[in-house]
Amino acid sequence: MRKILFTAALLITLAGAAQAETIKATVNGLVCSFCATGIEKTFKAQPAVANVKVDLENKLVTIDTKSLQGLDDATITKLLTDAGYTVTDIKREK
Numbered sequence: 001m002r003k004i005l006f007t008a009a010l011l012i013t014l015a016g017a018a019q020a021e022t023i024k025a026t027v028n029g030l031v032c033s034f035c036a037t038g039i040e041k042t043f044k045a046q047p048a049v050a051n052v053k054v055d056l057e058n059k060l061v062t063i064d065t066k067s068l069q070g071l072d073d074a075t076i077t078k079l080l081t082d083a084g085y086t087v088t089d090i091k092r093e094k
Contacts, residue, residue: 020066020069023062023091025089027059028085028088030054032056035054040053040054046071049065050065063076073090
C-alpha cells in the first residue's frame with residue numbers, strides 16, 4: 001500500500017513539473033520592431049520554446065515553453081544579454 005501511495009504522489013509531482021509554463025521577462029533596451037524580431041528568432045530557435053511574444057511598450061518578453069521542457073533563468077538572461085539587452089525581472093506562471 002505504501003508503494004502505491006508513494007508512486008501516486010511521485011506521478012502527481014512529476015505531472016505538475018512537466019506542464020508547460022509561461023515566462024515573462026522584463027527587458028531594458030527594447031525600442032523597435034527590429035529588436036522584437038531578433039528576440040523572437042532567438043527564442044524560437046530554442047527547442048523548449050513553443051511561442052514567444054515581445055511587447056515593446058511594456059518592455060516584456062513572454063515565452064511559452066513546451067510540455068516536458070523548460071528554460072531556466074540563466075539561459076533566458078544569457079540569450080537576452082548576448083543580444084544586447086538588460087534583464088530586470090523574470091516571472092513564471094503555470
